Structure formats: structure tokens, C-alpha cells
Amino acid sequence: DQQVKQNSPSLSVQEGRISILNCDYTNSMFDYFLWYKKYPAEGPTFLISISSIKDKNEDGRFTVFLNKSAKHLSLHIVPSQPGDSAVYFCAASESGNSGTYKYIFGTGTRLKVLA
Amino acid sequence: KAGVTQTPRYLIKTRGQQVTLSCSPISGHRSVSWYQQTPGQGLQFLFEYFSETQRNKGNFPGRFSGRQFSNSRSEMNVSTLELGDSALYLCASSRTGSNTEAFFGQGTRLTVV
Numbered sequence: 481d482q483q484v485k486q487n488s489p490s491l492s493v494q495e496g497r498i499s500i501l502n503c504d505y506t507n508s509m510f511d512y513f514l515w516y517k518k519y520p521a522e523g524p525t526f527l528i529s530i531s532s533i534k535d536k537n538e539d540g541r542f543t544v545f546l547n548k549s550a551k552h553l554s555l556h557i558v559p560s561q562p563g564d565s566a567v568y569f570c571a572a573s574e575s576g577n578s579g580t581y582k583y584i585f586g587t588g589t590r591l592k593v594l595a
Numbered sequence: 596k597a598g599v600t601q602t603p604r605y606l607i608k609t610r611g612q613q614v615t616l617s618c619s620p621i622s623g624h625r626s627v628s629w630y631q632q633t634p635g636q637g638l639q640f641l642f643e644y645f646s647e648t649q650r651n652k653g654n655f656p657g658r659f660s661g662r663q664f665s666n667s668r669s670e671m672n673v674s675t676l677e678l679g680d681s682a683l684y685l686c687a688s689s690r691t692g693s694n695t696e697a698f699f700g701q702g703t704r705l706t707v708v
Contacts, residue, residue: 486637512694523599523685523699524638531694569637573693582628582651583687583697587637 483507484572486586494594499557501589503570506551510572514583515544515555517566524569528555560593567591597622599688601700608707613674616703620667620688627669628697629661630685638685644669645692676707 485504493499501515511532516524530537530544530553537544543556557564567590571583600619608614620627629641640653644663661671667688673680683704687697 514696516699521683521702521704523601523687523701526696526698529696571638571697575694582640582643582653582693584640585630585638587635 484586490590492592496559499560501555512573514571516569599700616671618669618686624688626692628687632683681707
């Protein structure tokens with residue numbers, strides 16, 4: 481039961497253009513979402529997060545959009561740079577006393593930014 | 596501020612042996628989670644500890660266990676190692692375990708031969 485899905489295993493984008501990474505979830509109780517970037521043999525690096533009370537959060541070149549009705553979130557990287565080439569994971573969590581105290585991760589999307 | 600520290604970085608063990616991995620969270624973080632990553636897989640949740648208590652456990656066999664100490668440092672143990680246990684084991688710390696950012700260590704690469 482994959483509660484967080486990243487249906488595109490890979491994505492190639494030209495340097496300077498926009499990269500859009502997508503993530504879908506099935507559990508309507510998720511109320512906090514995160515994006516991580518991961519290089520080989522390293523731990524994931526936190527990029528950006530969004531609470532379910534918002535529909536957009538922006539941090540420099542990274543913007544995350546949340547569409548709760550569609551249970552969909554996306555990460556936009558503008559402009560894309562070769563150093564952005566990595567595997568990107570989205571993750572979701574539940575809050576509060578009924579929270580499950582864990583982050584559920586998608587399977588990742590490998591982004592390649594072409595110079 | 597120091598990040599999440601995992602030791603050792605690399606480990607080679609033989610089938611049937613047991614192994615203990617260590618994780619020191621960011622100062623002030625009380626939640627520590629463990630994940631397994633294998634090639635082609637996402638991060639599979641193992642378990643989460645908060646204030647020395649296991650609050651959640653993933654779908655892994657009982658050979659996988661963990662604990663957390665009063666200083667929030669955590670250890671993960673795998674007994675009777677199998678070849679399929681070869682993976683990158685990642686530890687993440689956060690303040691509460693949900694609804695805040697979790698920060699990962701560099702992981703321990705375990706190879707079972």
C-alpha cells in the first residue's frame with residue numbers, strides 16, 4: 481500500500497528551464513509534506529516543506545504547491561542548475577495525538593539537469 | 596549546530612552475524628527515526644523513538660530492533676543477518692516526529708556477504 485507515490489522515476493531538464501516534480505498521496509490525514517534531495521551514498525537533504533493549511537511555499541529557487549482536493553503536490557525548481565541533479569523524494573506525515581509519528585516517503589524521482 | 600551523526604559509515608558483515616548501528620540526533624531533537632533504503636526502493640520506515648519510547652514500527656521482521664537512550668541517541672540492531680539486509684540505513688532526527696522537518700544523517704552502508 482503505497483500511500484505516497486512518485487510516478488515518474490526520472491526526469492531530464494535543460495539547464496535554466498523549470499523542473500517540475502510531482503507527488504500524489506492517498507491518505508487524507510496527511511497534513512505536512514516535505515521534499516528531500518539525495519545524492520548517492522549520502523543521506524537525504526531537506527529542501528522545503530508545506531503545511532496543509534497552505535497551498536504554496538517558496539524558498540529561493542524552490543516552490544512547493546499543494547492541491548489538497550487532488551491529493552497532489554509538486555516541487556518547482558526555477559531555474560534548474562546542473563547541481564540540482566539528484567534523486568528527489570517527497571514525504572508526508574500526520575500530526576497530533578492520532579499521528580503515526582513517521583514520515584512516509586515516495587520512491588523518488590531522479591532529476592538530471594543537462595548543461 | 597552539529598547535524599545528525601551516524602556511525603559507522605560502512606560495514607561489512609557475514610550472514611548470520613548481528614550488527615548495531617548508532618545515531619546521534621541534532622541537539623534538542625527528541626525524535627529519531629530509522630529507514631532502510633535499497634536500490635530502486637524508496638525509504639522504508641523501520642521505527643521511530645521519542646523520549647526512549649518506540650512510538651511506531653514499520654513492517655520489518657523482529658530481527659530488526661532499536662532503542663533510544665536518555666540523551667536521545669539511538670541504536671538499531673539487526674540480528675541473524677541475511678543477504679537481503681544489505682542496504683543504506685538512514686537515521687533522521689526531528690523535534691517531534693511529525694509536522695516538522697526531519698534531518699538525516701549520511702547513513703550507514705551495510706553489506707552482508
